[in-house]
Amino acid sequence: xxxxxxxxxxxVRFLSPDxxxxxxxxxxxxxxxxxxxxxxxxxxxxxxxxSVRAFDREATNLQRQGEMALFPPSEGQEGAQVGSAHxxxxxxxxxxxxxxxxxxxxxxxxxxxxLSLMRGVTLGGWDPTxxxxxxxxxxxxxxxxxxxxxxxxxxxxxxxxxxxxxxVETDEATMVYFGDGSTSEGDVSEALVFAASHQTPQVFFLxxxxxxxxxxxxxxxxxxxxxxxxxxxxPSVQIDGNDVLASYAVTSQFLDEARTGxxxxxxxxxxxxxxxxxxxxxxxxxxxxxxxxxxGTRDPIIRFEAYLRARGAAESLFTSxxxxxxxxxxxxxxxxxxxxxxxxxxxxDHVYTDEHPRMxxxxxxxxxxxxxxxxxxx
Amino acid sequence: xxxxxxxxxxxxxxxxxxxxxxxxxxxxxxxxxxxxxxxVFRITEGLQAEFGPRRVQDTPLAESGIVGTAIGLAMRGxxxxxxxxxxxxxxxxxxxIVSQLAKQTNRHGGAVSMPVVIRVPYGGHIGAVEHHxxxxxxxxxxTAGLRVVSPSTPNDAYWMIQEAIQSNDPVLFFExxxxxxxxxxxxxxxxxxxxxxxxxxxxxxDVTLIGHGAMVSTLLQAAEVAAGEGISIEVVDLRxxxxxxxxxxxxxxxxxxxxxxxxxxxxxxxxxSEIAATLAEKAFYSLEAPVLRVSGFDTPFPAAKLEGLYLPxxxxxxxxxxRALAY
Numbered sequence: 152x153x154x155x156x157x158x159x160x161x162x163v164r165f166l167s168p169d170x171x172x173x174x175x176x177x178x179x180x181x182x183x184x185x186x187x188x189x190x191x192x193x194x195x196x197x198x199x200x201x202s203v204r205a206f207d208r209e210a211t212n213l214q215r216q217g218e219m220a221l222f223p224p225s226e227g228q229e230g231a232q233v234g235s236a237h238x239x240x241x242x243x244x245x246x247x248x249x250x251x252x253x254x255x256x257x258x259x260x261x262x263x264x265x266l267s268l269m270r271g272v273t274l275g276g277w278d279p280t281x282x283x284x285x286x287x288x289x290x291x292x293x294x295x296x297x298x299x300x301x302x303x304x305x306x307x308x309x310x311x312x313x314x315x316x317x318x319v320e321t322d323e324a325t326m327v328y329f330g331d332g333s334t335s336e337g338d339v340s341e342a343l344v345f346a347a348s349h350q351t352p353q354v355f356f357l358x359x360x361x362x363x364x365x366x367x368x369x370x371x372x373x374x375x376x377x378x379x380x381x382x383x384x385x386p387s388v389q390i391d392g393n394d395v396l397a398s399y400a401v402t403s404q405f406l407d408e409a410r411t412g413x414x415x416x417x418x419x420x421x422x423x424x425x426x427x428x429x430x431x432x433x434x435x436x437x438x439x440x441x442x443x444x445x446x447g448t449r450d451p452i453i454r455f456e457a458y459l460r461a462r463g464a465a466e467s468l469f470t471s472x473x474x475x476x477x478x479x480x481x482x483x484x485x486x487x488x489x490x491x492x493x494x495x496x497x498x499x500d501h502v503y504t505d506e507h508p509r510m511x512x513x514x515x516x517x518x519x520x521x522x523x524x525x526x527x528x529x
Numbered sequence: 530x531x532x533x534x535x536x537x538x539x540x541x542x543x544x545x546x547x548x549x550x551x552x553x554x555x556x557x558x559x560x561x562x563x564x565x566x567x568x569v570f571r572i573t574e575g576l577q578a579e580f581g582p583r584r585v586q587d588t589p590l591a592e593s594g595i596v597g598t599a600i601g602l603a604m605r606g607x608x609x610x611x612x613x614x615x616x617x618x619x620x621x622x623x624x625x626i627v628s629q630l631a632k633q634t635n636r637h638g639g640a641v642s643m644p645v646v647i648r649v650p651y652g653g654h655i656g657a658v659e660h661h662x663x664x665x666x667x668x669x670x671x672t673a674g675l676r677v678v679s680p681s682t683p684n685d686a687y688w689m690i691q692e693a694i695q696s697n698d699p700v701l702f703f704e705x706x707x708x709x710x711x712x713x714x715x716x717x718x719x720x721x722x723x724x725x726x727x728x729x730x731x732x733x734x735d736v737t738l739i740g741h742g743a744m745v746s747t748l749l750q751a752a753e754v755a756a757g758e759g760i761s762i763e764v765v766d767l768r769x770x771x772x773x774x775x776x777x778x779x780x781x782x783x784x785x786x787x788x789x790x791x792x793x794x795x796x797x798x799x800x801x802s803e804i805a806a807t808l809a810e811k812a813f814y815s816l817e818a819p820v821l822r823v824s825g826f827d828t829p830f831p832a833a834k835l836e837g838l839y840l841p842x843x844x845x846x847x848x849x850x851x852r853a854l855a856y
Contacts (some may be wrong), residue, residue, distance in 0.1 A: 280637075281640075299601065300597060306601065338624075341591040341593055342594070500635075503697075
């Protein structure tokens with residue numbers, strides 16, 4: 152087993168891989184957070200994990216069929232993502248990396264927006280300033296850069312007095328997602344420095360999926376990554392990221408602590424990227440079937456399904472979740488295939504906010520050039 | 530009635546920043562040592578005492594962190610003004626500037642603006658150690674989404690810093706540090722030009738000299754010497770490096786037929802090269818001579834004892850003027 156952990160203590164975990172509710176000692180301080188979860192919340196967690204796994208496979212198929220340039224699948228990381236996403240409050244701001252598809256969906260982003268980025272029809276895909284998108288910011292493809300944007304945003308929340316009043320219903324916080332590879336980027340360290348310096352209302356959510364494309368986490372760090380956060384002075388916890396309840400409980404508590412003025416926090420969610428880094432990757436070149444199979448036994452959906460069954464969930468939950476996921480995929484496929492390339496002159500749109508002479512000149516030139524080509528063809 | 534005050538550029542920048550801080554509470558100053566110390570060049574002197582440590586922040590010592598957090602603050606509605614302590618210290622922030630700051634508005638389809646100013650004391654003539662005398666403006670002029678300007682006088686510094694802060698786009702604001710201390714007249718009542726307009730600094734008829742920042746004073750000095758020899762030189766102060774205000778440059782080139790572009794920066798792929806190419810394209814039939822460039826060498830900025838050889842001075846500019854006139 153290549154867990155790459157040398158921590159003396161078990162991570163925060165409520166659900167054992169077989170679905171048994173068996174909190175680890177590290178989980179005890181977060182137990183009370185689970186009290187807030189209704190049966191409907193549990194069902195929603197399950198449905199979201201099932202939906203995004205289906206979406207993931209659909210998107211991968213679309214890429215294989217030549218309909219998208221690239222797709223980064225999130226299979227295996229659904230527990231970490233769904234739990235943490237549901238822990239955020241509506242007023243919170245979320246800065247993703249580029250694999251947090253279900254987090255975006257939970258916040259209200261249309262998954263076709265995500266695929267429009269991957270299909271090459273936009274550089275963005277959704278408008279984070281539109282309230283319907285739940286303050287879910289754009290994907291950032293240069294690793295770790297977004298951690299600084301999130302920290303700056305959280306500094307703004309702090310300066311505005313939008314956090315720290317003690318009212319969890321209104322105080323704002325920021326959460327930023329990044330991965331084990333990104334932790335080696337200088338920007339992540341700088342973000343932790345600025346966050347600690349300003350005591351931002353912020354949670355750093357690290358998904359350690361064990362692999363940065365083809366390089367194992369042992370190349371990035373010889374210390375458990377949550378200790379990085381602690382080294383910068385942030386309360387830091389390692390969780391079993393394949394336990395959706397652990398992800399929910401710890402994130403919920405940390406976000407509330409951060410929003411009420413107790414400063415930034417750091418979570419390392421241990422999980423596994425079951426699929427390829429992206430559709431351009433070939434994991435068979437660098438990792439073993441055995442390793443993947445072992446992580447398969449800790450699957451976040453299978454685990455949670457067993458737990459829900461033990462709690463007495465109706466069979467209809469599982470069948471309807473599967474049906475809903477199929478419907479989602481059919482809808483996503485139809486609408487993705489309908490995405491057309493944008494008009495040529497949009498190249499020059501929004502390069503600047505204020506007027507800029509080069510944009511008009513070059514846009515006019517392109518129009519004249521295109522027209523001249525059409526005339527020649529006649 | 531215009532209020533004219535004589536002051537050095539350093540004080541003019543200080544006054545401009547003070548005015549911007551007073552005018553808009555969303556304006557924040559961020560940088561290394563800009564608080565109680567007032568910056569290593571004292572440009573922000575007294576501002577933290579006046580506006581408090583939140584509006585004038587000493588940041589951790591991390592340039593990428595300064596620009597990266599400024600991006601997040603701009604998303605939140607702030608107008609951060611970042612100080613990079615020296616020209617050669619901007620590179621740790623290069624990714625945040627060219628891949629993030631420059632592209633956010635475009636990536637967001639216009640839903641987000643990036644009113645961030647990055648102040649950079651730049652250029653030579655101060656006898657400093659490595660990384661403290663460079664002219665890196667071409668890197669940023671090459672990047673879509675950024676605006677790049679450089680004042681050459683106290684008056685321009687006073688107004689351009691305020692206009693840069695009012696811009697809704699990111700502005701790289703290159704301050705010619707060798708010009709921080711000479712005094713000049715500042716009109717505190719009104720700005721005469723827009724942020725991106727070039728300026729005829731001296732009228733003439735025989736040869737056009739074009740430059741920006743500290744080079745403008747060298748060009749004016751060269752023009753004065755040439756006048757003694759009966760050569761009438763026109764000097765154009767670019768003021769804006771991206772976008773470049775070409776109309777006055779083209780008018781001047783068409784009038785004199787001879788153009789020399791001068792810069793402290795290395796020549797290869799430089800701002801001067803861009804101007805030379807554009808004038809050749811657009812004023813070809815008016816030119817009596819090829820557009821000549823006078824630049825720093827394509828070497829690292831040398832040890833300070835050699836900077837006088839590296840930096841174009843009035844003699845090197847006049848040598849180019851002679852060559853232009855010889856065609």
